[in-house]
Amino acid sequence: QVTLKESGPVLVKPTETLTLTCTVSGFSLSNARMGVSWIRQPPGKALEWLAHIFSNDEKSYSTSLKSRLTISKDTSKSQVVLTMTNMDPVDTATYYCARIPPTNNAFDIWGQGTMVTVSS
Amino acid sequence: EIVMTQSPATLSVSPGERATLSCRASQSVSSNLAWYQQKPGQAPRLLIYGASTRATGIPARFSGSGSGTEFTLTISSLQSEDFAVYYCQQYNNWPPLYTFGQGTKLEIK
Numbered sequence: 521q522v523t524l525k526e527s528g529p530v531l532v533k534p535t536e537t538l539t540l541t542c543t544v545s546g547f548s549l550s551n552a553r554m555g556v557s558w559i560r561q562p563p564g565k566a567l568e569w570l571a572h573i574f575s576n577d578e579k580s581y582s583t584s585l586k587s588r589l590t591i592s593k594d595t596s597k598s599q600v601v602l603t604m605t606n607m608d609p610v611d612t613a614t615y616y617c618a619r620i621p622p623t624n625n626a627f628d629i630w631g632q633g634t635m636v637t638v639s640s
Numbered sequence: 641e642i643v644m645t646q647s648p649a650t651l652s653v654s655p656g657e658r659a660t661l662s663c664r665a666s667q668s669v670s671s672n673l674a675w676y677q678q679k680p681g682q683a684p685r686l687l688i689y690g691a692s693t694r695a696t697g698i699p700a701r702f703s704g705s706g707s708g709t710e711f712t713l714t715i716s717s718l719q720s721e722d723f724a725v726y727y728c729q730q731y732n733n734w735p736p737l738y739t740f741g742q743g744t745k746l747e748i749k
Contacts, residue, residue, distance in 0.1 A: 557738065559740075566741070566743050567678075567684065567727055567729075567740040567743075568740065569729075569738040569739065569740060572736060572738065574736075578736075580735055580736040580737060582737075583641050583737070616683055616684075618683075624690055624693075625672055625674070625689070625731035626674035626689035626690075626695070626731070627674070627676070627684070628689075628695060628696075630683035630684055630685075631683065632683055633683055
């Protein structure tokens, strides 16, 4: 069974750096053309794609947030990590990780999401 | 950057009727278009990829069509469990970027 699970802080202060971890199971991050993205959703608002990492370690970032984001993976731990610097209250959202399989360019499996609140 | 525009923002339809949701891309995305369903408190679920291919386990009443800049998700006979928010998403080949629409809320009439 393929699963993804997000973990990280529930609350961060403005200007702090957020670090989120996505732990996957049921597949390997080294599988050819496999990829994992981070996507967020502010309360009551739409989905926003943030970053993606491919099995060959190629990375891609949202144009508007690129300067604040870093995505990485540890294949041995089956984890994908996202860091976002200089957090602001507008970054309050549920953060999801999701998989893109080799066969298509859509997010076929999603984690349950983790809610992050930015407040002093 | 490609912008995805969904219409309408809210669609009111009676159970058993057909629902048609639209998604427009600001430039051609070929068939690199997916549709998701999201219910309150849940993660999105993949319905359609490649503009028209149903994902595993998705009922046949869901169908997708279109290519280039105009796409449609059709639900042929609405069931109670279909009332939710629907998002379209495009994939850009290079640089690899993904963009979601702002969503269409499908509500019971």
